[in-house]
Amino acid sequence: MTAVRTFGILTILAFASACERGATATAQGTHPTTTTATTTDHSAHATAAPGATGTADLQLTVDGTGYHPSSISAPAGKPVRLTITRTSDEGCGQQIVFPSLNIRRDLPLNQAVTVEFTMPASGSVAFTCGMDMLRGSIVAG
Numbered sequence: 001m002t003a004v005r006t007f008g009i010l011t012i013l014a015f016a017s018a019c020e021r022g023a024t025a026t027a028q029g030t031h032p033t034t035t036t037a038t039t040t041d042h043s044a045h046a047t048a049a050p051g052a053t054g055t056a057d058l059q060l061t062v063d064g065t066g067y068h069p070s071s072i073s074a075p076a077g078k079p080v081r082l083t084i085t086r087t088s089d090e091g092c093g094q095q096i097v098f099p100s101l102n103i104r105r106d107l108p109l110n111q112a113v114t115v116e117f118t119m120p121a122s123g124s125v126a127f128t129c130g131m132d133m134l135r136g137s138i139v140a141g
Helices: 004-027
Strands: 045-047 055-065 066-069 071-074 079-086 094-099 102-106 112-118 125-127 135-140
Touching: 055 071, 066 135, 094 112, 102 112
Parallel strands: 045 071, 055 079, 071 135
Antiparallel strands: 055 066, 079 112, 094 102, 094 125, 125 135
């Protein structure tokens, strides 16, 4: 019985130590298992570049922290071609969903996926991940 109790106490201490390291790393803004750090400047809002055919060509990436950029402007009432690339296997960005357009697409890792639709005359088109945790929008403007 003493050996079982000792093993249980050691297991709890090891778990608590690992949690403490994770909490410290999280408080410092890092991941506990990350050995290298990279920084990428993601603008919060971008504007669509009009294509030769009058279609707005938009680029979007998704990683473990969200969509980049999370908000994009596109011409009101005009066609949009949105190209999405998932750059990380972390998080829940394996799908993108446009609830108001009834569009759902799988996002394979490091492969561009294109979605085409027409922007509304006003307002915005919201998009989320498949779990509705990561969010963004395309604003008619």
